[in-house]
Amino acid sequence: MTRASMGLLVAAAVVMAATGAMRAAVPIAQGRTSSPTAVAPHVVESPGQPPDAAFKDDVHARAGLTCASCHGGPKPGGGYATIARTAIAPLCAKCHADAAYMKTFAPQVRVDQYAQYQTSVHGRQMAKGETRVATCSDCHRAHGIVAVRDTRSPVAPTHVAQTCGRCHGDPARMTPFNRSPDIPGDWSKSVHADALLKRGDTSAPTCSTCHGSHGATPPGAESVANVCAQCHVREAELFKKSRKAELFRSMGQGDCLTCHSNHHIEPPQASWIGLDEKALCATCHDDTMPGAAAITTVRAGFDDLQGRMAAAREVLGRAETAGMLVEDGKLALHNAGEAHVRLRVLVHTFAAAPFDDVLKEGVAAANEARTVGTSAMSELQYRRRGLAVATLVILGFLGTLLVKIRRLPAT
Amino acid sequence: MGPRTSPEPAPASGRRSVLSWLLGTWSAGVLGAIAFPVLRYLVPPEVPEATTLSVKGGSASALAPNSARIVPFGSTPALVVRAPTGEVRAFNATCTHLACTVQYRTDLEHIWCACHNGHYDLNGKNIAGPPPRPLTEYDAHVQGDEIIISKRT
Amino acid sequence: MRTWLTERGPVAEVQEAIAHKTVPQHRYSLWYYLGGMTLFFFMVQVVTGILLLLYYRPSSAEAYDSVQFIMTRVPFGWLVRSIHSWSANLMVGAAFVHLFSVLFLKAYRRPREVSWLTGVLLLFLTLGFGFTGYLLPWNELSYFATRVGTDIAGVVPGVGEFILTFLRGGKDISGATLTRFYGFHVAVLPAIATALIGLHLLLVQYHGMSVPPSVEEEAARAGRSVPAMPFMPHFALRDLFGWTVALALLAGLSAYLPWELGHKADPFAPAPAGIEPEWYFLWTFQALKYMPAHILGIEGELVAIAVMGLGAVALVLLPFLDTNTRRSRAIVTWLAVGALVFMVTMTLLAVGGSQP
Numbered sequence: 020m021t022r023a024s025m026g027l028l029v030a031a032a033v034v035m036a037a038t039g040a041m042r043a044a045v046p047i048a049q050g051r052t053s054s055p056t057a058v059a060p061h062v063v064e065s066p067g068q069p070p071d072a073a074f075k076d077d078v079h080a081r082a083g084l085t086c087a088s089c090h091g092g093p094k095p096g097g098g099y100a101t102i103a104r105t106a107i108a109p110l111c112a113k114c115h116a117d118a119a120y121m122k123t124f125a126p127q128v129r130v131d132q133y134a135q136y137q138t139s140v141h142g143r144q145m146a147k148g149e150t151r152v153a154t155c156s157d158c159h160r161a162h163g164i165v166a167v168r169d170t171r172s173p174v175a176p177t178h179v180a181q182t183c184g185r186c187h188g189d190p191a192r193m194t195p196f197n198r199s200p201d202i203p204g205d206w207s208k209s210v211h212a213d214a215l216l217k218r219g220d221t222s223a224p225t226c227s228t229c230h231g232s233h234g235a236t237p238p239g240a241e242s243v244a245n246v247c248a249q250c251h252v253r254e255a256e257l258f259k260k261s262r263k264a265e266l267f268r269s270m271g272q273g274d275c276l277t278c279h280s281n282h283h284i285e286p287p288q289a290s291w292i293g294l295d296e297k298a299l300c301a302t303c304h305d306d307t308m309p310g311a312a313a314i315t316t317v318r319a320g321f322d323d324l325q326g327r328m329a330a331a332r333e334v335l336g337r338a339e340t341a342g343m344l345v346e347d348g349k350l351a352l353h354n355a356g357e358a359h360v361r362l363r364v365l366v367h368t369f370a371a372a373p374f375d376d377v378l379k380e381g382v383a384a385a386n387e388a389r390t391v392g393t394s395a396m397s398e399l400q401y402r403r404r405g406l407a408v409a410t411l412v413i414l415g416f417l418g419t420l421l422v423k424i425r426r427l428p429a430t
Numbered sequence: 431m432g433p434r435t436s437p438e439p440a441p442a443s444g445r446r447s448v449l450s451w452l453l454g455t456w457s458a459g460v461l462g463a464i465a466f467p468v469l470r471y472l473v474p475p476e477v478p479e480a481t482t483l484s485v486k487g488g489s490a491s492a493l494a495p496n497s498a499r500i501v502p503f504g505s506t507p508a509l510v511v512r513a514p515t516g517e518v519r520a521f522n523a524t525c526t527h528l529a530c531t532v533q534y535r536t537d538l539e540h541i542w543c544a545c546h547n548g549h550y551d552l553n554g555k556n557i558a559g560p561p562p563r564p565l566t567e568y569d570a571h572v573q574g575d576e577i578i579i580s581k582r583t
Numbered sequence: 584m585r586t587w588l589t590e591r592g593p594v595a596e597v598q599e600a601i602a603h604k605t606v607p608q609h610r611y612s613l614w615y616y617l618g619g620m621t622l623f624f625f626m627v628q629v630v631t632g633i634l635l636l637l638y639y640r641p642s643s644a645e646a647y648d649s650v651q652f653i654m655t656r657v658p659f660g661w662l663v664r665s666i667h668s669w670s671a672n673l674m675v676g677a678a679f680v681h682l683f684s685v686l687f688l689k690a691y692r693r694p695r696e697v698s699w700l701t702g703v704l705l706l707f708l709t710l711g712f713g714f715t716g717y718l719l720p721w722n723e724l725s726y727f728a729t730r731v732g733t734d735i736a737g738v739v740p741g742v743g744e745f746i747l748t749f750l751r752g753g754k755d756i757s758g759a760t761l762t763r764f765y766g767f768h769v770a771v772l773p774a775i776a777t778a779l780i781g782l783h784l785l786l787v788q789y790h791g792m793s794v795p796p797s798v799e800e801e802a803a804r805a806g807r808s809v810p811a812m813p814f815m816p817h818f819a820l821r822d823l824f825g826w827t828v829a830l831a832l833l834a835g836l837s838a839y840l841p842w843e844l845g846h847k848a849d850p851f852a853p854a855p856a857g858i859e860p861e862w863y864f865l866w867t868f869q870a871l872k873y874m875p876a877h878i879l880g881i882e883g884e885l886v887a888i889a890v891m892g893l894g895a896v897a898l899v900l901l902p903f904l905d906t907n908t909r910r911s912r913a914i915v916t917w918l919a920v921g922a923l924v925f926m927v928t929m930t931l932l933a934v935g936g937s938q939p
Contacts, residue, residue, distance in 0.1 A: 222527065222546070222560030250560065252547040342841040344655045350505045357531050360545065402661075406838040409463040413831045416456035417824060423449055424820050430608070430812040460827065467659035471634055475656045482648040 073163030076171075082124055104150040108136055111155045135234035142234075151192065158182050174232070177215060179225040180206055187226075205282035224250070243281070244274035251275075257367040287363065289321035316371045320378045321362065327385035328355050334392030341399055348391030355384035487520060487570065487577035498534035498541075503579065507531050508568060510577060513552050514539055520579040521554050522566040532565070541565070600788070604814035609798045614684040615818075616825050618787070621681050622780070623826045624674035627833065628712075631667040632769065639719070641765035643758035646721035647847040654844060665837035671713055673829070675863045678709050686919040689905075689912055690793035696902035698790065701783040703899050708776050710863065715768040717861055721761060726848035727858040729764075730756050735871070738884050756850070796912060859933065866929035867891060872938070894922075 074080050079088070089110060090099035102110060112133035114120055121128045136142040141152040158174050165172045173182040184203030186192045193200040206212055206226070214223035229246045230237060238246045244264075248255030258264055258274065267274055273281070278291065278299050291299040292314060294306050300314050335348045358381025365374045485503045487510040493499065498511040500523055509523040511534055521541070523531050530545035540557075541550040548559035555564045568579045588594045606615060638657055640649040653660035682702070685691055691699035718729045733756070737747035752759030794802075794809050802809045812818055860868055870891075874883030897904065905911050 220527070220560065220562075222562075250546045253544050342843065344651060344844070346505045346651075346655070350502055353505070354507075360530060364544070402838050406834055409834055410831055412456065412459040412463050413827055413834075416453075416460045417827055417831075419449065419452045419456050420820060420824050420827070423453055424817070424824065426446075426449065427817055427820070430810070430817060460830075464830075467662055468630075468634065470658040471660060471663055472637070473658070475658065477656060479652070483645060 068163065070162040073160070076163045076165060078164055078166060104154060105145055105148060107154045107156055108133060108142070108145065132233045135231070139231070139233065139235045151195070153186065157186075174227075176221050176225055179227050180212065183226045202282050205280075209282060209284040210286055211284060222250070241268070243276055247275045253364050254367045257364065261367060261369045263369050289318065289325060292318040292321065292366065310369070313369065313371045317366065317374055320374060324355070324359055324362065324378060324381045324385060327382060327389065328352065328359065331355070331385050331388035331392060334389055334396065338392050338395035338399070341396070343395040343399055345391055345395050348388045348395070351384050351388035351391060355381050355388060358384060482581075484578055484580035487518075487579045490518065490572045490575050490577050493518070493577070496536050496539060500531065500533075501579070503568070508579060509534065509541065509565075510570065510579060511541070511552065518570045518572060518577055519552060519554075520568040520570040520577075521550075522568065524565075525561055526556065526563040526565065527559075527561040601815050602813075604788070604791070605811035606792050606814055606818045607794050607798075608810045608812050609794070611688055611795050611798065614688060615792055616822060617677060617681040617684055619822050620825060620829060621674060621677040622784075623829055624670050624677055625776070625780070627670045627830075628667065628674060629773070631663050631670065634663045635667060636769060641719070641762055643721060643761050643848075646719060646761060647844075650720045651844060661841060662834075662837050665842045666833050668842035669833055669836045669840075671716060672862070673833070675709055675713055678706050679863070682706055683919060683923060686901075687916060688793070688795040689915070690795075691902045692793065692796075692905070692907055693902070695786070695790055695793055698783060698786040699902050700899065701779045701786070705776065705779050705783060707895075708772055708779065712768060712772050712776075713861060713863060715764040715772065718761060718764045719768065720844065721848050722845040723848050723852075723855060724845050724858065726756060726850065727854045728860045729760070730854075731858060731868075732860055732864070735884070735888065738882070738888055740885065857936075862930065862934075865933040866926040869929040869933035870925075 071086075074086070086099050087093070090102065093099055116130050116133045118130045121130055136155075137146065141154065144152040145154055160173060167174050169175060170177070172178065180203055187198070188200050188203035190200040203226075207216075211223045211225070214220040215225060227235070228249075244255050244258060255275075264274070267277060279287070290297060294301050294304060294311060294314055298318075300310075304310055304314060331348070331352055335345050335352065338345050338348075358377055361377050362374060362381060365377060368374070482504050485501065485508070487501050487508070488499055493510065493512045495512050495516050496514045498509055500507050500509055502508070503522070507523040509521050509532060511519045511521070513519060521532075525532050525543040525545065525548055527543065527546060527548050530543055532541050532543045532548075532550065534540075535542045538549070540552055541554075542548070543550075543559070543561065546560045548561040549557050550561065550565055551557050553564070554567045556562065567582070569582055571578045571580075585594070606612070635653065638649060638653045638660070640646060650664065653664055655661075657663075685699070685702065714729075714732060718725045733747055733750050736750060737743045739746060748754065750760070750763070751757070752763040798809060859865060871884055871887050874887045876883050878886045901915070905915050
């Protein structure tokens with residue numbers, strides 16, 4: 020054998036050994052971690068922690084992997100070689116795209132992350148050699164990687180926006196790509212951020228919910244409604260059947276976005292509906308166009324119901340403070356509230372007809388609530404009047420008794 | 431005019447009897463003001479008990495398999511379901527996500543919340559969508575043609 | 584009719600006794616009405632209590648809802664319940680005023696020691712009525728107030744644990760406590776109270792009303808007897824007057840200051856801030872707060888309870904401790920003043936929300 024081919028064989032053997040070591044299903048009990056050696060400072064992903072310390076918490080460490088598993092053997096002077104940014108995703112994919120291998124650690128685990136990544140904007144840019152986009156370690160960390168459901172993970176639902184925001188909220192990073200750095204900030208003011216971060220409702224969408232995580236791409240104009248429809252089923256159904264769907268498509272408007280925006284989604288108000296200048300409808304509609312009547316009717320309906328509910332709430336509150344019990348009224352008000360929710364969904368038909376039926380129900384419930392409140396107040400008045408009568412009778416009695424006592428013969 | 435022989439008391443007894451009469455009338459009034467509420471109280475009201483532990487869920491024969499109805503239970507709505515298999519079940523109809531009222535979907539043959547697409551199976555367990563917890567189940571018994579639903583204590 | 588009855592029972596004798604009963608008239612006579620006032624409130628409690636019994640359910644699952652049912656669905660249920668709650672408080676108030684008036688007017692002197700004894704026991708019973716009744720609506724405030732109250736009972740060394748378990752029907756406040764308190768409130772305490780009230784009234788009739796020492800001395804010096812008014816009709820009609828005013832007061836309070844129901848008790852929720860017992864226990868509650876953690880090595884709370892216990896014993900034995908000399912009576916007066924000032928101050932401090 021020639022020296023070159025010997026060398027090649029040795030190199031091959033080394034590579035195989037290295038990959039074999041990486042892939043070795045070392046029982047967790049044996050978990051080897053290499054002894055900490057002096058490490059040259061490099062990109063620290065886990066805040067404030069050097070890699071060897073961070074790695075102690077890592078799921079890979081628990082699975083028995085070591086520094087060498089990813090970095091190869093230590094450098095002659097100590098420390099480990101840095102992995103090139105373009106090489107990170109393929110490196111991770113060596114295991115995470117191998118179904119048979121991954122199954123030995125967890126029976127039900129996805130292995131399409133790399134394939135998804137390659138379809139994403141980040142993946143495509145990275146493939147072209149643009150290293151200023153995200154790769155695996157930017158979101159999951161390089162060392163100290165924990166499961167997505169672990170609340171310490173930067174990709175746990177409550178942290179996702181913060182993690183994406185590290186680049187997408189940074190003007191310095193976004194300007195070279197001509198992208199707005201305002202989006203994470205916009206999202207943080209939305210109802211979804213409120214639900215997720217303030218109320219702890221983990222079903223609320225964050226960046227990855229709508230854009231995907233590994234295959235992150237903004238949904239296109241056709242698919243916006245489909246994305247929102249994951250949760251807002253009824254609204255999407257009604258919208259698709261309404262005349263707006265066709266219209267918006269032909270205008271290239273992104274369905275839901277037109278009225279609700281994509282990131283800074285605010286709680287919808289009745290004042291959005293109308294022909295006055297503050298209303299959303301007025302962006303396109305005026306009172307000469309078809310639909311003006313429907314808009315006016317719908318807005319009037321909302322105002323009417325909200326007014327009645329407010330009146331009912333006020334009188335029920337007064338009755339309760341006065342000591343009357345008004346459970347029936349509260350139930351009726353709850354039902355009126357339910358009708359109100361349904362009305363807000365029915366807005367998406369952009370027609371007056373189905374709206375009217377539910378409006379009637381809501382108005383009836385609100386009226387009932389108000390009636391309970393007012394009858395409680397009049398019951399209170401009735402009680403006080405009854406008391407006044409009884410007191411008068413008692414006073415009459417006391418007066419006469421006093422006279423009788425005075426008239427008694429002296430003792 | 432002769433010497434007055436009639437004694438002093440005559441006008442006084444007149445006053446006394448007026449006084450006694452007045453006193454009698456007023457005391458009757460006072461006693462009446464006490465007796466009236468007491469007697470009304472003793473008569474049982476139309477709904478003889480608090481509807482907080484159990485409530486009527488409507489006619490059993492009018493509830494076909496794979497259908498449901500909403501009835502008020504205290505201050506919250508309750509969902510009374512007859513499963514496709516014929517069993518009657520009842521749940522607190524308040525969705526555990528954001529408190530919308532759930533409904534029964536005959537096409538899906540299980541319970542659904544329209545607000546954010548939450549799904550519950552016929553045991554009340556949350557099986558898809560945002561709801562974090564199952565629906566509270568009530569006991570449902572059929573007595574004659576009446577469904578009685580009651581809270582589990 | 585009357586003759587028929589007269590033949591069959593001691594009707595004539597009772598009538599004679601009432602006709603001859605007199606009540607001393609002097610500058611302190613007003614205080615004579617207080618015993619009857621307390622009795623009036625008690626009778627109101629019995630009547631309204633029996634009415635409430637017809638609709639109330641003594642189980643932890645149903646109690647709160649049954650009270651709400653009474654207040655919203657039963658005709659005049661709101662009136663019956665509010666009167667019951669207000670009358671309870673007014674009864675305790677009247678009982679205390681009656682106690683202090685007897686203390687200051689020295690009506691416990693020989694031969695009225697047994698009357699005094701029954702009276703003090705009746706006071707303790709009244710407090711017991713208040714404590715047990717307070718839990719029955721099973722709302723937040725009452726649940727936690729009962730817990731605090733029974734906790735204090737458990738502080739007593741030795742028997743404390745037993746007393747606590749006996750009161751609570753278990754280690755903690757539960758449905759068992761409710762049933763037990765209900766039994767005490769509607770059966771046990773009323774039975775004992777009826778017997779004691781009967782004895783108390785009988786003795787009052789037997790001995791007649793006591794005349795305060797100063798009035799007695801004045802009359803002795805002037806060489807005449809203390810003027811008196813016939814019980815029937817003079818005193819009785821005035822009594823009736825007072826009772827009717829009290830009735831009007833109860834009705835007015837119920838219409839303008841109806842008794843709250845609050846929220847249903849949730850044993851698993853943390854105690855809301857500012858839990859305190861009813862006003863007549865506030866002085867003990869506040870006094871306990873001021874006790875230092877330890878006094879001479881004994882727990883401060885324990886010392887306070889011991890002192891209060893000794894006070895109660897002293898109260899019971901008072902007629903035997905007071906030797907009826909001028910000096911002895913003066914000491915009792917000053918002690919009574921001190922106790923009154925202490926109780927009022929502590930109550931006001933508690934109401935004002937002051938913390939040690």
